[in-house]
Amino acid sequence: MTSEEIIALLDSPKEEDKKLIERAYDFALKAHEGQLRKSGEPYFNHVFETAKTLAELKMDAPTIVAGFLHDSIEDGVATEEEIKKEFGNEILFLINGVTKLGKVKYRGAERHIESLRKFLVAVSQDVRVLIIKLADRLHNMRTLQYVRPDKQKRIALETLEIYAPLAYRLSIRMLSRELEDLSFKYVHPKEYEETLELLRNKKEENIPRLEKFIKSVKKALAGENIIDIKTDYRQKGIYSLYKKLHTHENDIEKIYDILAMRICVETVADCYRVLGIIHGVWRPLPGRIKDYIAFPKPNGYQSLHTTVFTGDGSIVEIQIRTNEMHHNSEYGIASHLSYKDNKTKSTDTNWFMQLLPKVINYSKTSSKEEEIPLWIKDLAESQKGIKTDSDKQEFIDDLKADFFNERIFVLTPKGEVVDLPIGSTALDFAFAIHSDIGLHTNMAKINGKNVSLNTVIKNSDIVEITTKESSKPTSKWLEMVKTNMAKRHINNYLEKQKKK
Numbered sequence: 001m002t003s004e005e006i007i008a009l010l011d012s013p014k015e016e017d018k019k020l021i022e023r024a025y026d027f028a029l030k031a032h033e034g035q036l037r038k039s040g041e042p043y044f045n046h047v048f049e050t051a052k053t054l055a056e057l058k059m060d061a062p063t064i065v066a067g068f069l070h071d072s073i074e075d076g077v078a079t080e081e082e083i084k085k086e087f088g089n090e091i092l093f094l095i096n097g098v099t100k101l102g103k104v105k106y107r108g109a110e111r112h113i114e115s116l117r118k119f120l121v122a123v124s125q126d127v128r129v130l131i132i133k134l135a136d137r138l139h140n141m142r143t144l145q146y147v148r149p150d151k152q153k154r155i156a157l158e159t160l161e162i163y164a165p166l167a168y169r170l171s172i173r174m175l176s177r178e179l180e181d182l183s184f185k186y187v188h189p190k191e192y193e194e195t196l197e198l199l200r201n202k203k204e205e206n207i208p209r210l211e212k213f214i215k216s217v218k219k220a221l222a223g224e225n226i227i228d229i230k231t232d233y234r235q236k237g238i239y240s241l242y243k244k245l246h247t248h249e250n251d252i253e254k255i256y257d258i259l260a261m262r263i264c265v266e267t268v269a270d271c272y273r274v275l276g277i278i279h280g281v282w283r284p285l286p287g288r289i290k291d292y293i294a295f296p297k298p299n300g301y302q303s304l305h306t307t308v309f310t311g312d313g314s315i316v317e318i319q320i321r322t323n324e325m326h327h328n329s330e331y332g333i334a335s336h337l338s339y340k341d342n343k344t345k346s347t348d349t350n351w352f353m354q355l356l357p358k359v360i361n362y363s364k365t366s367s368k369e370e371e372i373p374l375w376i377k378d379l380a381e382s383q384k385g386i387k388t389d390s391d392k393q394e395f396i397d398d399l400k401a402d403f404f405n406e407r408i409f410v411l412t413p414k415g416e417v418v419d420l421p422i423g424s425t426a427l428d429f430a431f432a433i434h435s436d437i438g439l440h441t442n443m444a445k446i447n448g449k450n451v452s453l454n455t456v457i458k459n460s461d462i463v464e465i466t467t468k469e470s471s472k473p474t475s476k477w478l479e480m481v482k483t484n485m486a487k488r489h490i491n492n493y494l495e496k497q498k499k500k
């Protein structure tokens with residue numbers, strides 16, 4: 001456990017960054033001196049592992065430093081003044097953000113709201129706060145066996161309901177997969193064991209055959225002069241398998257991607273060539289060819305998927321993507337915040353960019369309105385005026401239904417990205433832009449064509465709304481929207497009309 005171990009994980013770090021990380025290492029060691037974790041290990045191990053995960057994600061030096069220092073005020077002996085003096089405002093800001101999130105305790109229902117409020121405020125100011133929290137949570141989950149059983153369950157549930165979906169939402173698969181699997185074990189122990197057993201049997205049965213198949217694929221590709229490739233196989237996460245089993249009548253034979261072969265190549269053109277060569281040799285299963293390169297998943301995931309008969313009686317899923325796509329799918333937003341890329345791609349219209357910290361003045365405590373990403377603003381919008389219990393319940397429902405489900409990203413004619421749940425209509429889009437626009441929606445265009453207001457919008461559609469002062473919601477509108485936010489605005493309007 002040395003600072004060199006952390007620095008070695010970074011791609012050509014600057015000299016000043018190395019020094020900064022070394023100083024943080026020493027500072028954390030002192031701040032937690034003599035302190036022990038529940039496991040009996042030195043407390044320092046926890047902050048070291050947190051920083052290590054951040055380095056694995058290739059985060060910038062301030063983030064890694066904040067990983068080392070994230071508990072030094074709250075649990076260690078350091079003070080805010082010391083951190084400010086030694087490491088400056090930016091790092092203090094990140095640490096305070098993580099501490100705030102740490103006060104959040106999810107117990108279901110009411111607590112949930114308080115927590116998520118703080119959550120949103122902190123995250124909307126700097127997404128790095130959230131990534132540090134995820135790395136912190138990962139180590140806490142890895143050592144959850146040392147915690148009191150009643151606490152285990154609460155922490156695991158919170159991870160499964162809030163943190164893992166957030167990691168997924170930020171498309172950091174590397175984190176979301178492990179967070180899901182670790183919490184699954186505590187939240188549904190019986191189902192976990194059953195799924196694990198299924199997975200074990202499948203693996204024993206399939207791995208030798210799969211390894212043989214990978215060899216023959218490589219040979220077939222080499223025959224067509226495709227040599228510069230990386231191949232391996234990945235095992236589906238236990239929780240992800242458990243969820244999939246539910247939608248496939250618990251029949252494991254119907255799930256073909258438990259073990260999937262992965263091929264990484266340099267260019268997009270190579271992806272399609274590889275697919276063509278494979279289909280030329282092995283017969284694909286109809287209906288299972290998916291082009292997530294041309295049509296990325298809502299969280300940005302890109303890859304070609306196909307499932308083929310291997311010829312020895314088994315069926316294998318093959319995932320083909322570029323090295324860059326692979327990197328993005330594992331690291332998600334973190335890859336856009338990393339060392340080398342930092343600030344150089346800021347003109348990118350990628351939706352990730354919306355989440356990036358704009359230049360924040362870290363000496364101030366609050367950030368300006370326009371620095372808050374659009375999708376966070378939408379959420380914050382829906383929590384204004386929460387007073388009664390039913391309002392609170394509504395907020396939970398909104399979040400569960402709208403936020404933690406998969407989202408699509410659509411554009412305004414000006415190119416602003418709007419983030420909506422799958423199945424949203426043009427009318428939902430209007431309300432997502434502004435309630436006043438929603439309430440006076442007259443016509444909608446998708447990709448330049450006139451459409452009815454209840455048309456379901458798809459990823460990367462360009463949606464244009466025309467309003468008219470005389471246009472007003474009717475009860476029919478309720479059937480034309482999917483989001484709870486739009487429904488509530490329409491209902492409020494209709495109730496007001498009734499009273500009049």
Ligand code: MN
Pocket residue numbers: 046070071136
């Ligand atoms: Mn911690």
